[in-house]
Amino acid sequence: MSALRRLLLVTALGLNLSLAGQVSAEPIIKNVSTFMLGNGMQVVVIPDHRAPVVTHMVYYKAGSADEPMGEAGIAHFLEHLMFKGTPRYPAGELDRVIRINGGEGNAFTTRDYTGYYQRIARDQLDLMMDLEADRMQNLVLKDENVLPERDVILEERRERIDNDPSSLLGEQLDSVLYHAHPYQKPVIGWMEEMKQLDREDAIDFYRTFYTPANAVLVVAGDVTAEEVKALAEKRYGVLKNTFTPKPRLRTPEPEPIAARRVILKDNRAASPMLQRAYVAPSYATDSDGEAEALEILAEIMGGGTTSRLYRKLVVDDRVAAYSGAWYSGDGLDSGSFSVYGAPAPAVDIARVETGIDAVIEDIITNGVTPEELARAKNRLIAASVYSLDSQSALARSFGTALTTGQTVEDVLEWPQRIEAVTAEQVKAAAARVLDERRSVTGLLLPGDNPSGAAAPNPAALDSATQH
Amino acid sequence: MSALRRLLLVTALGLNLSLAGQVSAEPIIKNVSTFMLGNGMQVVVIPDHRAPVVTHMVYYKAGSADEPMGEAGIAHFLEHLMFKGTPRYPAGELDRVIRINGGEGNAFTTRDYTGYYQRIARDQLDLMMDLEADRMQNLVLKDENVLPERDVILEERRERIDNDPSSLLGEQLDSVLYHAHPYQKPVIGWMEEMKQLDREDAIDFYRTFYTPANAVLVVAGDVTAEEVKALAEKRYGVLKNTFTPKPRLRTPEPEPIAARRVILKDNRAASPMLQRAYVAPSYATDSDGEAEALEILAEIMGGGTTSRLYRKLVVDDRVAAYSGAWYSGDGLDSGSFSVYGAPAPAVDIARVETGIDAVIEDIITNGVTPEELARAKNRLIAASVYSLDSQSALARSFGTALTTGQTVEDVLEWPQRIEAVTAEQVKAAAARVLDERRSVTGLLLPGDNPSGAAAPNPAALDSATQH
Numbered sequence: 001m002s003a004l005r006r007l008l009l010v011t012a013l014g015l016n017l018s019l020a021g022q023v024s025a026e027p028i029i030k031n032v033s034t035f036m037l038g039n040g041m042q043v044v045v046i047p048d049h050r051a052p053v054v055t056h057m058v059y060y061k062a063g064s065a066d067e068p069m070g071e072a073g074i075a076h077f078l079e080h081l082m083f084k085g086t087p088r089y090p091a092g093e094l095d096r097v098i099r100i101n102g103g104e105g106n107a108f109t110t111r112d113y114t115g116y117y118q119r120i121a122r123d124q125l126d127l128m129m130d131l132e133a134d135r136m137q138n139l140v141l142k143d144e145n146v147l148p149e150r151d152v153i154l155e156e157r158r159e160r161i162d163n164d165p166s167s168l169l170g171e172q173l174d175s176v177l178y179h180a181h182p183y184q185k186p187v188i189g190w191m192e193e194m195k196q197l198d199r200e201d202a203i204d205f206y207r208t209f210y211t212p213a214n215a216v217l218v219v220a221g222d223v224t225a226e227e228v229k230a231l232a233e234k235r236y237g238v239l240k241n242t243f244t245p246k247p248r249l250r251t252p253e254p255e256p257i258a259a260r261r262v263i264l265k266d267n268r269a270a271s272p273m274l275q276r277a278y279v280a281p282s283y284a285t286d287s288d289g290e291a292e293a294l295e296i297l298a299e300i301m302g303g304g305t306t307s308r309l310y311r312k313l314v315v316d317d318r319v320a321a322y323s324g325a326w327y328s329g330d331g332l333d334s335g336s337f338s339v340y341g342a343p344a345p346a347v348d349i350a351r352v353e354t355g356i357d358a359v360i361e362d363i364i365t366n367g368v369t370p371e372e373l374a375r376a377k378n379r380l381i382a383a384s385v386y387s388l389d390s391q392s393a394l395a396r397s398f399g400t401a402l403t404t405g406q407t408v409e410d411v412l413e414w415p416q417r418i419e420a421v422t423a424e425q426v427k428a429a430a431a432r433v434l435d436e437r438r439s440v441t442g443l444l445l446p447g448d449n450p451s452g453a454a455a456p457n458p459a460a461l462d463s464a465t466q467h
Numbered sequence: 468m469s470a471l472r473r474l475l476l477v478t479a480l481g482l483n484l485s486l487a488g489q490v491s492a493e494p495i496i497k498n499v500s501t502f503m504l505g506n507g508m509q510v511v512v513i514p515d516h517r518a519p520v521v522t523h524m525v526y527y528k529a530g531s532a533d534e535p536m537g538e539a540g541i542a543h544f545l546e547h548l549m550f551k552g553t554p555r556y557p558a559g560e561l562d563r564v565i566r567i568n569g570g571e572g573n574a575f576t577t578r579d580y581t582g583y584y585q586r587i588a589r590d591q592l593d594l595m596m597d598l599e600a601d602r603m604q605n606l607v608l609k610d611e612n613v614l615p616e617r618d619v620i621l622e623e624r625r626e627r628i629d630n631d632p633s634s635l636l637g638e639q640l641d642s643v644l645y646h647a648h649p650y651q652k653p654v655i656g657w658m659e660e661m662k663q664l665d666r667e668d669a670i671d672f673y674r675t676f677y678t679p680a681n682a683v684l685v686v687a688g689d690v691t692a693e694e695v696k697a698l699a700e701k702r703y704g705v706l707k708n709t710f711t712p713k714p715r716l717r718t719p720e721p722e723p724i725a726a727r728r729v730i731l732k733d734n735r736a737a738s739p740m741l742q743r744a745y746v747a748p749s750y751a752t753d754s755d756g757e758a759e760a761l762e763i764l765a766e767i768m769g770g771g772t773t774s775r776l777y778r779k780l781v782v783d784d785r786v787a788a789y790s791g792a793w794y795s796g797d798g799l800d801s802g803s804f805s806v807y808g809a810p811a812p813a814v815d816i817a818r819v820e821t822g823i824d825a826v827i828e829d830i831i832t833n834g835v836t837p838e839e840l841a842r843a844k845n846r847l848i849a850a851s852v853y854s855l856d857s858q859s860a861l862a863r864s865f866g867t868a869l870t871t872g873q874t875v876e877d878v879l880e881w882p883q884r885i886e887a888v889t890a891e892q893v894k895a896a897a898a899r900v901l902d903e904r905r906s907v908t909g910l911l912l913p914g915d916n917p918s919g920a921a922a923p924n925p926a927a928l929d930s931a932t933q934h
Contacts, residue, residue: 069535069536069649069718070717072647168725172646172724172727175647176643179651179657180539180642180652180657180659182536185647190646190647190719190721191721192647192719192720192721193647193718193719196719249537251536251539252657252659252660252663253659254658257635257731258635258636258639258729258730259729259731259732260639260727260728260729260730261728261730262726262727262728263725263727263903264724264725265725265904436730437732
């Protein structure tokens with residue numbers, strides 16, 4: 001979903017929310033700078049002097065969509081294994097430093113990138129860089145630390161996916177939405193492949209993608225660009241690329257031609273639910289502002305209780321307990337547009353689908369109103385203003401952009417592009433993208449099948465500091 | 468489909484059809500022998516002295532399921548390119564020899580293997596071996612003969628798949644039936660990937676799989692095992708393996724958990740049609756004779772006008788114009804079981820599906836009768852007897868078996884295994900395999916979508932002699 005993008009990208013420019021709820025575009029986050037180290041590692045610095053802390057993130061342009069055939073889950077597995085230590089810093093040292101300094105750490109794997117971050121007192125930045133640069137090249141993997149960690153990711157899959165019917169449905173949707181592109185795979189991997197992952201697979205992936213020329217450093221916080229540059233050159237600039245990172249060659253997706261459906265019956269599901277995804281362009285693949293138009297379309301159709309879907313299905317027709325929409329535009333190769341709804345008690349789920357189809361048809365035929373358009377723009381921008389407090393979210397917006405085919409400028413100019421979207425563009429995007437041939441409709445039905453109940457969006461996997 | 472298997476495997480043993488339609492298991496194809504050359508190339512000889520002709524086939528254990536990620540179609544493309552000549556034999560020489568001798572040649576690519584064959588006068592066998600052995604190692608590919616051939620396969624895809632709604636539906640079914648395994652890909656490839664195939668991709672595939680240790684030679688016809696052995700050693704035995712053939716590592720398929728549907732609307736479709744596929748074991752992956760039980764189940768459910776589906780849907784209920792079933796058991800890693808039906812004029816296709824579901828439910832609940840079981844066995848075996856005249860079909864049965872995880876003994880013992888299947892096994896196989904969670908149901912509806920009308924089963928691609 002694009003909550004992340006909405007929240008984050010606008011924060012880069014920064015906006016002031018007036019008392020009347022109107023927003024103005026006066027930047028409060030200023031002086032974002034970017035430069036390249038001699039080894040090809042890109043650096044982004046976002047000064048933020050509100051507190052004496054820094055957020056230090058390293059992103060690799062390598063995610064589950066870059067995995068070799070038959071090794072689904074290796075990107076995420078390696079993320080776990082990156083905490084297994086080096087000759088200089090044994091396993092646990094990073095976590096120990098973070099803990100005694102009252103900081104926090106995290107790592108996450110998505111389809112397109114893998115990120116590592118620490119939020120810590122500003123005087124620990126040099127040490128964080130030293131630790132991160134060290135494990136970029138000197139990770140030590142042995143069967144005795146790899147194989148037990150494999151049990152950890154298998155258990156993670158059981159808990160987050162296999163025990164959660166709605167996650168299982170999402171996984172099935174992705175698998176059916178894409179015919180050829182690796183976005184069809186779950187980030188965590190399919191269980192049968194995960195069981196076969198081993199030390200060699202992890203080292204191969206590490207030696208294919210973990211090198212300075214394939215990495216992005218983002219530092220946000222109480223530092224200046226000059227300070228970061230000096231530290232980055234000392235810690236990261238000295239690293240040599242011992243191999244050329246592999247080009248990100250993903251299988252192209254054929255043009256979709258047939259509406260699809262997935263019916264998952266699971267007696268652990270508390271209530272029925274419908275979710276439909278359409279293949280859509282992403283920010284990296286769209287043309288003529290279609291991604292921004294889809295962002296606004298999702299807001300108008302399904303953002304909150306004033307949206308078209310909520311008003312029609314929940315308030316007016318009373319057929320749904322909830323209904324909404326979101327646009328996922330962060331993919332390097334493709335995005336998706338999703339709608340969802342759950343029937344009100346004792347209502348057939350078919351009426352939810354009929355209601356959603358009617359809302360879509362209305363927008364395709366009649367477009368959106370100027371008032372809806374203006375309100376959606378304000379809401380998108382306002383929502384992002386509230387996220388300004390999160391330094392890590394701010395840093396993450398740049399890491400995401402720079403590993404998914406976008407630039408610092410794309411991030412900075414996003415609010416203007418949102419402002420420029422017209423009602424005609426929204427109507428045209430709806431007509432082109434909300435075509436049943438591009439879609440998979442998933443139904444989760446409390447049913448008679450044995451299968452486990454607990455995780456969020458499987459498209460990204462966050463790991464806490466403790467691995 | 469298993470027509471091939473039915474037709475071919477039994478012919479290996481050979482059976483006499485009595486006037487009463489009863490079959491006996493007296494072999495008329497005798498003395499099948501197999502041996503290995505020193506370089507690891509397996510040879511099978513099937514003496515058949517009815518006419519002074521031979522069928523010469525070379526199979527490679529390489530098909531579309533062995534293709535690298537992002538290169539869908541390269542196995543079939545290389546099959547075409549194998550006719551582009553060598554330093555000793557220029558392009559067209561093989562076809563010329565076949566033509567002037569009144570023979571015939573063919574090549575075909577499937578998911579699991581690629582085969583080349585010639586049927587020709589027996590005195591040309593040595594020359595055929597020389598030509599085939601030569602192009603196994605000395606193929607000359609240049610952009611000037613590769614790139615025009617790519618246009619040929621693109622056009623082949625347009626004609627055989629894109630212009631044929633039922634082929635498009637089949638392709639969509641495969642794509643949705645498998646989540647991770649490469650059987651999800653069409654053998655001919657997805658257009659977008661085919662367009663990017665080039666000389667280097669073809670050479671890489673050739674140098675990965677085309678070597679004696681990865682090949683099987685089958686010779687059927689008016690020759691003795693001794694003659695074939697001498698010729699094979701002279702022509703093939705002298706070849707060195709200049710590389711080790713790559714292991715066939717295919718992505719394992721996760722256990723299916725959700726019923727799926729594909730709705731293809733195409734205004735070129737003459738009438739609506741339903742086809743449903745279930746993931747099933749294959750002969751290579753099954754246990755306890757389940758593949759044979761599924762072969763019989765398909766015959767009872769959907770083999771001809773006395774089958775359950777035809778009687779109920781077409782004769783009794785008059786809801787369908789036709790209806791049937793087949794089992795596809797030849798896959799190295801998986802098989803599938805399919806049912807299909809088209810509504811009678813002015814009947815809703817939903818009634819066809821209801822009828823098919825009722826037939827399935829009845830068999831799962833009540834099993835099959837001893838009479839049905841006996842008749843199915845007789846029909847399967849009798850059908851194969853009629854195919855004895857086809858020397859190439861005979862040879863092909865062994866080539867298929869030896870490149871899909873089976874042995875010469877498996878082929879020879881198939882009739883006994885069919886004979887041994889019990890009604891309980893058929894019922895149990897139906898109950899396990901015909902589970903909606905394992906299925907994709909495809910609907911082809913004459914509709915409003917523009918898309919191109921003409922080809923057979925896309926799971927195998929045969930090429931005529933003229934490329």
